[in-house]
Amino acid sequence: MLAEGGIPVRTCLTRLFGFVLCIAAIASSSVLALEPLRTSPRAASPAKPAVPNPSKPGPAAAPVAAPTAPLPPTVVPAADLVVSRCTDLIAAGKHREAFPILMEARARLGKVRDVRIEALLGRVALAEKVPEKALEFVGPYTATLDKLNPFAAEAYLVAGDAYLALGKNQQALETFDWLAGKADGKTLILAAEGCGKALMAMKDYAKAVEALQFAVHSAQASNDYNKQYDPLIARLQGLLNQARRLADAKGEPQASFDRAEKLRNEGKFPEALKIERVPKNWALV
Helix, strand or coil, X not given: CECXXXXXXXXXXXXXXXXXXXXXXXXXXXXXXXXXXXXXXXXXXXXXXXXXXXXXXCXXXXXXXXXXXXXXXXXXXXXXXXXXXXXXXXXXXCHHHHHHHHHHHHHHHCCCCCXXXXXXXXXXXXXXXXXXXXXXXXXXXXXCCCCCXXXXXXXXXXXXXXXXXXXXXXXXXXXXXXXXXXXXXXXXXXXXXXXXXXXXXCCCHHHHHHHHHHHHHHHHHHHCCCHHHHHHHHHHHHHHHHHHHHHHHHCCCCHHHHHHHHHHHCCCHHHHHHHHCCCCCCCCC
């Protein structure tokens, strides 16, 4: 039998079936590509400790291993293009597209690890709601709060977000707060935002207002030269408004915010900025 156009019906059905199989294969591959994020080897059940027999001396105890030092934040120039491309993909919400590219680049590097690739993989894990995996990627670089290498700044931001996702709010606050005291530019703004989110999670709304106010006005000052901060400012302003409402509902004073707003209304902008733009140690109780 011939279909319209002179093509046998059997041929049409065969082509349609092949097309459906192709679509199914593509969908399956996109899911399998992310499988390493969601699956990890199941931990073996701990063995029961042997009961010591005083009449039989056992083997000498093995020396206790020293704690592992954090890895230096290595950067491989050959990975620059991959890092740039995947940063843009993740910013556009295409983290599933970035994941196989990052994993392929990681495999090509062998035992060497580029801290930027590990941080981006951490971002993908956070987007996939697997904060434990995100910490596996960035943990070797954020094990201690020591001297900051600029290339590792994103790894600390990922670690702070992962702690927040796991409900470890104090650890998140300490990470963001330490980074805010070491960084500048956009990293400082994002670290202050992280402090604000952690403080809100801890229901310390007055301090959250201070941190988010600092982030908003720092971003606004940077936006005078670079309008790409507009989406970030809108996000920060939304968080600040939320923190203010929660602080008002709880009856918490917002002296720093109110004092800066009063100075702004009086036209004393330099004095207001002096209050708003001095980094504080928000982790202190």
